[in-house]
Amino acid sequence: MSTNVHNVLFICTGNSARSIMAEAILNQLGAGRFRAWSAGSHPAGEVNPNAIELLERNRFKTTGLRSKNWDEFAGPDAPPMNFVLTVCDKAAGEVCPVWPGQPMSAHWGVEDPAAVKGSREVIQRAFNDCFIVMNRRISLLTVLPIEKLDKLALKKELADIGQVKA
Template identity: 85%
Template sequence: MTPPVYNVLFICTGNSARSIMAEAILNQQGAGRFRAFSAGSHPAGAVNPLAIELLERNRFKTADLRSKNWSEFAAADAPHMDFVLTVCDKAAGEVCPVWPGQPMSAHWGVEDPAAVRGSDEVIQRAFNDCFIVMNRRIALFTVLPIDKLDKLALKQELAGIGQVKA
């Protein structure tokens, strides 16, 4: 029997950095087991160039990444989501669309590197820190025995991963 491929939607407000990085990381690390998407409640309309640069420097595919509204994934013809993970505090506090199929959800808040102000070095460090945290969380997520956990245990595991800093 072929194991299932789980669809995962990463949500933040602008969908320009954090959720975009998470989408790229999971699509590469979880290839064959996971299919990642990202969206924003108020999308910026473009992916942050520093996020693209960082992903490419770390050999992640970026060609298909784009900033998009979460309404794309609430439509009747959208892919069925198994997991919806918020990566920013603003999006976690917003009223989300009703996701068909009641996917498992969790909050994996990370500071927005696109909102950091300061020198180029300070901004680059913020993007690097975000990337490291998301990379670590996704690595933990991809090894979860999803099919062997009941809903409560899975929910607890997802919440715990959201607390991992690096």
């Protein structure tokens, strides 16, 4: 891989919380080295307000975040991805489009905080837990010596990062 900016697509079914948070986190932590997007196989059509609130509370930019279909990233005009990372188990099991650029993929499954029911406190805790895991994994991604790793070593590193809990 070159020293250019690495394009990363985070995939989830609804594209309303986990993948949205991952997009915002990587765009900020990886600024200059990474460019992130997110998409869903069956997008919810709106970003979960709890995800926006949590990102803003942690001083992450939320401007431009939107729930979108993964088809936006499968066409000839889409930016070529270096990495496609699934963040939910359901999306990992779906047949994905063929991504331009033949990106490396890995599964970084995280429980869906948008599916949690209960009090505001319980829901906020679920979003916080998800954020902590995604922030830790993305922090590890941003320090990988990508240019120095061969494909197999890089694939293993991406898979290992997907196992990190916090």
